[in-house]
Amino acid sequence: MVNDLIAGVAAGLRPGKHNVRLADIVTKLQAASHEQAAEMLLRMPDARAVGALDRPEFEAAPDVLALLPLHRATRLISEMSQDRAADVLAAMGDDADPILAALTPDVRGSLDALLAWPADSAGGMMTTEYVSVPAAGTTVARTLDHIRTVERSRETVYSVYLLDEAGVLVATVSLRRLISADPDSLVIDLARGREPVTVLPTTDREVVADLIRRHDLLAVPVVDDARHLLGIVTVDDVLDALVAEHTEDAQKFGGVEALDRPYLDTGFLSMIRKRAGWLSVLFLSEMLTASAMQHFESELERAVVLTLFIPLIMSSGGNSGSQATSLIIRALALGQVRLGDWWRVALRELPAGLVLGGILAIVGIARITLWQKLGFYDYGVHWPLIAATVGAGLIGIVTFGSLCGSMLPFVLQRLGFDPASASAPFVATLVDVTGLVIYFTIALAILSGTLL
Secondary structure (H helix, E strand, O other): OHHHHHHHHHHHOOOOOOOOOHHHHHHHHHHOOHHHHHHHHHHOOHHHHHHHHOOOOOOOHHHHHOOOOHHHHHHHHHHOOHHHHHHHHHHHHHHHHHHHHHOOHHHHHHHHHHHOOOOOEHHHHOEOOOEEEEOOOOEHHHHHHHHHHHHHHOOOOOEEEEEOOOOEEEEEEEHHHHHHOOOOOEHHHHOOOOOOOOEOOOOEHHHHHHHHHHHOOOEEEEEOOOOEEEEEEEHHHHHHHHHHHHHHHHHHHOOOOOOOOOHHHOOHHHHHHHHHHHHHHHHHHHHHHHHHHHHOHHHHHHOHHHHHHHHHHHHHHHHHHHHHHHHHHHHHHOOOOOHHHHHHHHHHHHHHHHHHHHHHHHHHHHHHHHHHHOOOOOOOOOHHHHHHHHHHHHHHHHHHHHHHHHHHHHHHHHOOOOHHHOOHHHHHHHHHHHHHHHHHHHHHHHHOOOOO
């Protein structure tokens, strides 16, 4: 059956067999074992194998490429888009060294330049496969002829970059403007008055994504401090990077270290390491909840009825905190709020917490009243005071949860940590401990002289 699958995939990729979509082939490669996928790639023509390896959704590409014969792996890497090839080689670690050593000096130099930058920076995402022409004296017709000549060796042609004699970026011209312009006109005339939007290679990928979004760009040039053109970041690379970034944030938000590989490709021991740390921290934090309950042990003995509402109240505070944390983390990621806006957020979350807590307090008091009046449960002669305690506790804890949940991302960012680390479990644990203190402090104030 495995051989049939390999033969079927390979047959669909032979010259003349264009009915099989590359996306479908990549799906089958990704679903197969690494050994099976390597066998499939060996049976494919180079062009189609390169096409499959170039797809970011082929997440097993580094492992599969390491199983190919060195000469075939080297040839495929040489023909891949350079930014994707750099990503694959970086993921291969030490296994990439023989391939890098076997590459031609030009290709190896380009890949080494890309590998030097962090993966989450513009330099780590850029490709050096762009189209450029001299800014001085180049006509539209000559530029279009140049594009036809080099198109096959370029990843994408969204724009043409105009450089001076020193390689400094002077302007950019979109392919659309070139096609619609007079062939005899100078290219530089099409770009006059248009200052190109550029980024440095150290620019964070989220900043690059925001620039592309705000300026409706298909690609943004990457330049050094002297404005020499180093490469370009295309919109598809930004989308792939943002998917990876959001996946990492989602995993952190769930109280898990970010996974380096797809879930099913992550080893058992690695998965335990990724999860055990956070679970241990949260467990130790929750032990403070037990300490808080021990502090109020005598109150619990005298008013056991208060324990009925502990899960209700603590979960409400944790939920409100998680809501606020989610909103602020996303706002920080999109640049809607800055670090200096913490006080404005606090002024919004404080009244919001009071109102939300008030809504829950009304629901909680109504529930206690109905259960008492309808005979579902007898809370005793002091049930109105218990209802008031629960209502006041909900207002206090939900307000604290909203305020705490909204401030934690600012604190973590100020300390240099990823705000996504202010995960929902962490916020819930913090609010659990403080919520108990708030709840029993209010109970002492309201029920003192009656139940307490």
